[in-house]
Amino acid sequence: EAGVAQSPRYKIIEKRQSVAFWCNPISGHATLYWYQQILGQGPKLLIQFQNNGVVDDSQLPKDRFSAERLKGVDSTLKIQPAKLEDSAVYLCASSLGLRGGDYGYTFGSGTRLTVV
Amino acid sequence: DAKTTQPPSMDCAEGRAANLPCNHSTISGNEYVYWYRQIHSQGPQYIIHGLKNNETNEMASLIITEDRKSSTLILPHATLRDTAVYYCIVLSYNTDKLIFGTGTRLQVFP
Numbered sequence: 001e002a003g004v005a006q007s008p009r010y011k012i013i014e015k016r017q018s019v020a021f022w023c024n025p026i027s028g029h030a031t032l033y034w035y036q037q038i039l040g041q042g043p044k045l046l047i048q049f050q051n052n053g054v055v056d057d058s059q060l061p062k063d064r065f066s067a068e069r070l071k072g073v074d075s076t077l078k079i080q081p082a083k084l085e086d087s088a089v090y091l092c093a094s095s096l097g098l099r100g101g102d103y104g105y106t107f108g109s110g111t112r113l114t115v116v
Numbered sequence: 117d118a119k120t121t122q123p124p125s126m127d128c129a130e131g132r133a134a135n136l137p138c139n140h141s142t143i144s145g146n147e148y149v150y151w152y153r154q155i156h157s158q159g160p161q162y163i164i165h166g167l168k169n170n171e172t173n174e175m176a177s178l179i180i181t182e183d184r185k186s187s188t189l190i191l192p193h194a195t196l197r198d199t200a201v202y203y204c205i206v207l208s209y210n211t212d213k214l215i216f217g218t219g220t221r222l223q224v225f226p
Contacts, residue, residue: 004159031212042203042216043160056213091159093214105214107159 002026004108006092012114018080021111025073025094031055032069033105034077035091043091049075082115089113120204125221128198134191136220138204141185147208149180151189153200154219160203163189194224 005024013019025032030051035043046065048055051072060067064083069075079086089110121139128134140149148167152160164171164178166187171178177190191198203219 033214035216042201042218043214045213045215048213093159104162105160107161109157109159 004092004094004106006090006108006111008111009109010112010114012116013082015084015115016081018078019082019113020076020078021090021092021113023075023077023092023108025075025092026106029094029096029106030072031095032075033093033095034067034075035093037089037091037110039088046077079113082113084115087113087115120206120217122202122204122217122220124218125223127223127225128191128194130196130224130226131193134194134198134222134224136189136191136202136204136222137186138188139186140204140206143184143206144208146210147206149178149184149187150205150207150214151176151178152203152205152214152216153198154203155197155200160216163202165207194222196224196226198222199224 004026007022011019032049034046036046037043045059047057047060047067049069052069065079067077089112091107091110093105093107095105148165150165151163153163154160164173164176166178166180180187201219201221203216205214
């Protein structure tokens with residue numbers, strides 16, 4: 001079974017520029033999550049999708065971050081404009097159903113963003 | 117969701133059992149205990165989860181106290197590849213969100 005694919009693996013941008021990350025979840029996984037992990041901290045949930053609808057985006061800084069999930073499959077996370085404090089690893093995870101606990105959450109390797 | 121408390125770091129000799137504790141004194145009846153680990157530069161990896169009973173799989177064992185206020189993850193024969201940050205998470209089936217703390221950094225030494 002292929003895992004959760006994320007790209008790019010690394011990205012360096014200047015502050016105030018925009019950036020986009022892409023995630024392809026495991027086939028058939030209805031629920032998709034984006035996490036932000038700042039160095040030395042645990043991952044922080046940004047947004048949760050169920051199919052192509054948003055379940056929870058309460059922690060997403062909506063003034064600069066946006067996310068969408070096309071046709072309930074792939075997802076993109078965008079930052080515009082980026083700030084220095086956005087430097088982090090952005091992780092995508094997916095699970096089979098809304099009650100992902102029984103089936104587990106599978107994480108991608110993440111995109112490491114550096115804002116200079 | 118209930119909060120968890122873990123020691124920030126632990127050491128373990130290779131080949132010995134690693135016992136990682138977790139306190140979750142405010143856990144409620146419909147909340148499960150999950151353990152994930154994160155090896156450097158990788159995404160978190162699922163290890164095991166449980167509700168009331170002790171659980172065992174090919175990776176580890178999970179021991180949950182009778183009052184469910186604490187648990188211990190056991191890696192029976194730690195190897196150098198088990199060096200990672202281990203996260204204990206309480207998951208409510210009502211919210212279905214993995215909320216990570218800061219975890220325990222386990223260092224396995226030769």
